[in-house]
Amino acid sequence: MTTDHTANAPAIIEARDLCKSYPATDGGAPAPVLRGVSLRVAPGEFVAVAGRSGSGKSTLLNVLASLTLPDSGTVLFDGQDITRVSEARRNRLRHSDFAVIFQAHHLMPYLTALENVLLPFMNGLAPVPAAMAEKGRRVLDRVGLSGKAGSLPGALSGGEQQRVAIARALVRDARVLFADEPTGSLDTATGEAIMELLAELGRDGLTTVMVTHNPDYARRAHRTLVMRDGLMVDSLD
Amino acid sequence: MNILTIPLRCARKKWLRTLSLFCIFTLGVASIVALREVSAVVGESLERKLTSFGANIMVAPARETLTVSYGGLPLGDLLLDEGHLPHAETARRIRSIEFSANIASVAPKLVTMARIGSPAGAAAPVAPLPVAVIGVDWPEELSLKGYWAIDGAAPKTPEGVLAGHTVAARLGLAPGRVVDVNGHAVTVTGVIGATGSDDDNVLLADIGFVQRVFNLPDKASFVEVAALCAGCPIDDIVAQLRTALPGQDIKALRHVVEQRMYSVHFAQQLALVVSLVILLTACAMVVMSMLSAVNERRREIGILRSVGFSRSGVFTVFASEALLVGVAAGLAGYLSGHGLALKVLALLHMADVAPPVFSPAALALTTGGIAAVSVLAAAFPAWKASRVEPAAALVSL
Ligand SMILES: Nc1ncnc2c1ncn2[C@@H]1O[C@H](COP(=O)(O)OP(=O)(O)OP(=O)(O)O)[C@@H](O)[C@H]1O
Ligand SMILES: [Mg+2]
Numbered sequence: 316m317t318t319d320h321t322a323n324a325p326a327i328i329e330a331r332d333l334c335k336s337y338p339a340t341d342g343g344a345p346a347p348v349l350r351g352v353s354l355r356v357a358p359g360e361f362v363a364v365a366g367r368s369g370s371g372k373s374t375l376l377n378v379l380a381s382l383t384l385p386d387s388g389t390v391l392f393d394g395q396d397i398t399r400v401s402e403a404r405r406n407r408l409r410h411s412d413f414a415v416i417f418q419a420h421h422l423m424p425y426l427t428a429l430e431n432v433l434l435p436f437m438n439g440l441a442p443v444p445a446a447m448a449e450k451g452r453r454v455l456d457r458v459g460l461s462g463k464a465g466s467l468p469g470a471l472s473g474g475e476q477q478r479v480a481i482a483r484a485l486v487r488d489a490r491v492l493f494a495d496e497p498t499g500s501l502d503t504a505t506g507e508a509i510m511e512l513l514a515e516l517g518r519d520g521l522t523t524v525m526v527t528h529n530p531d532y533a534r535r536a537h538r539t540l541v542m543r544d545g546l547m548v549d550s551l552d
Numbered sequence: 553m554n555i556l557t558i559p560l561r562c563a564r565k566k567w568l569r570t571l572s573l574f575c576i577f578t579l580g581v582a583s584i585v586a587l588r589e590v591s592a593v594v595g596e597s598l599e600r601k602l603t604s605f606g607a608n609i610m611v612a613p614a615r616e617t618l619t620v621s622y623g624g625l626p627l628g629d630l631l632l633d634e635g636h637l638p639h640a641e642t643a644r645r646i647r648s649i650e651f652s653a654n655i656a657s658v659a660p661k662l663v664t665m666a667r668i669g670s671p672a673g674a675a676a677p678v679a680p681l682p683v684a685v686i687g688v689d690w691p692e693e694l695s696l697k698g699y700w701a702i703d704g705a706a707p708k709t710p711e712g713v714l715a716g717h718t719v720a721a722r723l724g725l726a727p728g729r730v731v732d733v734n735g736h737a738v739t740v741t742g743v744i745g746a747t748g749s750d751d752d753n754v755l756l757a758d759i760g761f762v763q764r765v766f767n768l769p770d771k772a773s774f775v776e777v778a779a780l781c782a783g784c785p786i787d788d789i790v791a792q793l794r795t796a797l798p799g800q801d802i803k804a805l806r807h808v809v810e811q812r813m814y815s816v817h818f819a820q821q822l823a824l825v826v827s828l829v830i831l832l833t834a835c836a837m838v839v840m841s842m843l844s845a846v847n848e849r850r851r852e853i854g855i856l857r858s859v860g861f862s863r864s865g866v867f868t869v870f871a872s873e874a875l876l877v878g879v880a881a882g883l884a885g886y887l888s889g890h891g892l893a894l895k896v897l898a899l900l901h902m903a904d905v906a907p908p909v910f911s912p913a914a915l916a917l918t919t920g921g922i923a924a925v926s927v928l929a930a931a932f933p934a935w936k937a938s939r940v941e942p943a944a945a946l947v948s949l
């Protein structure tokens with residue numbers, strides 16, 4: 316795993332000098348969480364982000380996925396700085412180009428699996444097109460959830476919930492999948508199955524940025540970036 | 553499946569919260585509707601009851617008087633016209649103005665003078681005195697003089713009269729005594745207790761009888777009118793009467809009107825204030841419930857934002873939940889409030905006034921209004937919800 320083989324390819328995601336701090340809760344000086352992070356992700360790449368707890372991995376992922384803004388620095392998507400675009404453009408990015416999955420709790424608890432998959436298309440008074448609903452069923456089949464389309468998240472196992480979230484990324488043909496410890500709340504076997512699914516999607520060309528603590532899972536990525544104290548360091552400790 | 557699926561599913565899943573919110577709002581709407589309808593009817597009924605304390609419009613012939621004196625000697629006022637109204641025609645015209653529904657009583661008076669002596673069998677007979685004999689329309693007169701305390705009864709025949717307190721004392725009149733009026737024997741059926749007004753000094757008889765006996769066919773000296781002013785201002789009624797009765801002198805007895813409307817408005821304003829308090833309470837409940845819902849559901853907001861929902865989209869999700877509850881509570885609240893009003897009015901025996909009628913327009917208006925109020929109440933929490941940054945919303949548990 317080297318960083319060289321993508322260095323000259325046009326990046327789909329490129330971050331430059333990202334800095335971010337959260338206001339201190341006790342009224343003291345703001346604690347810097349990202350202290351000048353730069354990275355490049357080429358189209359179709361599967362990148363793992365590792366690092367100690369509290370090193371800023373989730374914050375980095377949120378900034379890249381346009382879920383929060385950095386204090387300084389830029390994030391380029393297809394060459395466009397997405398930290399300086401309109402709110403509407405950021406909404407469109409989150410809707411069509413980026414998909415995020417988290418450790419847990421990312422499904423609407425009172426919508427069925429299929430409705431959760433189709434959630435991005437429910438953003439308006441126009442009904443979800445029948446073709447899209449059909450596609451939603453197909454991606455549920457693809458992630459191995461045929462027959463669970465009508466189930467509420469409460470009736471699904473943790474692994475199945477994670478598959479619904481992945482199906483939600485697939486149904487939109489998202490260009491980049493951001494995953495924050497997607498196996499963190501799953502047992503080893505289930506986590507392994509989810510990792511297998513993500514690796515398969517990666518082989519099909521889905522650009523993926525995944526935060527993980529698990530070195531085995533990190534090894535499945537094309538390369539692993541390591542965070543330490545808000546900085547990108549090259550190798551694992 | 554569209555954006556409304558989200559609040560609908562949520563309302564169904566959290567049915568207990570939805571139901572309690574619905575109940576609170578329905579209760580609020582029902583009490584407001586019931587209060588409003590009851591107070592409208594009670595106000596009208598109250599005004600009708602107040603009518604029995606006298607008239608508020610006076611119709612009299614326009615008189616031109618000239619004070620004449622000659623050689624320094626006052627000769628009194630000279631009346632330039634005969635000073636009478638046509639009785640039947642005036643009453644008919646008053647009853648047929650546009651606002652005729654607001655005319656509660658039309659009480660004509662015919663003022664005449666006669667010398668009346670003590671009745672046969674009086675304890676201390678006195679010499680005949682000049683007494684005013686007033687012709688009245690008994691049913692109309694009695695509806696205006698609800699405050700009379702009659703010793704005896706009101707006359708049932710044209711040959712019966714009521715005697716004022718002072719006249720009765722001076723002439724020794726008592727119920728059952730017969731006196732002579734212009735050569736006609738009439739029976740005193742009752743004596744009116746002291747009123748402190750002109751009624752103390754007169755004999756009241758049927759207007760038809762007085763017209764006959766004094767040879768004044770179809771004449772009236774003036775007409776007292778009791779108008780209900782809840783629905784329209786007294787000035788409009790007076791203006792319509794002026795058009796209907798050209799050349800007559802029509803005056804509103806303002807102090808009576810104001811006094812009466814004060815009582816009626818007080819009752820209605822009280823109801824309005826109570827309604828507003830209820831409405832504000834219901835709104836506060838919606839705001840609180842929406843605020844806590846929004847805080848509980850920050851993660852859901854984060855999910856919606858992370859799949860590209862705009863701020864207005866998130867706002868729509870929360871506001872439409874309030875709209876849903878508002879519309880349902882508006883419909884149920886109006887219907888139960890209307891039913892409640894009918895029940896309460898039946899218990900209050902308000903039979904003299906028409907009960908409130910069910911109106912689809914009022915239903916639509918109430919529902920629309922309540923829906924708007926609940927959306928407004930939810931607007932702040934929903935707006936607050938939509939401001940949350942996606943990442944910040946997602947981390948909170
Ligand atoms: N919303 C927030 N407000 C304040 N501080 C925050 C917030 N989010 C994260 N932090 C702080 O920023 C630092 C980095 O957090 P972050 O979640 O990015 O770390 P992480 O590498 O993902 O850790 P973990 O492996 O435990 O998930 C931590 O010290 C955390 O306490
Ligand atoms: Mg994290």
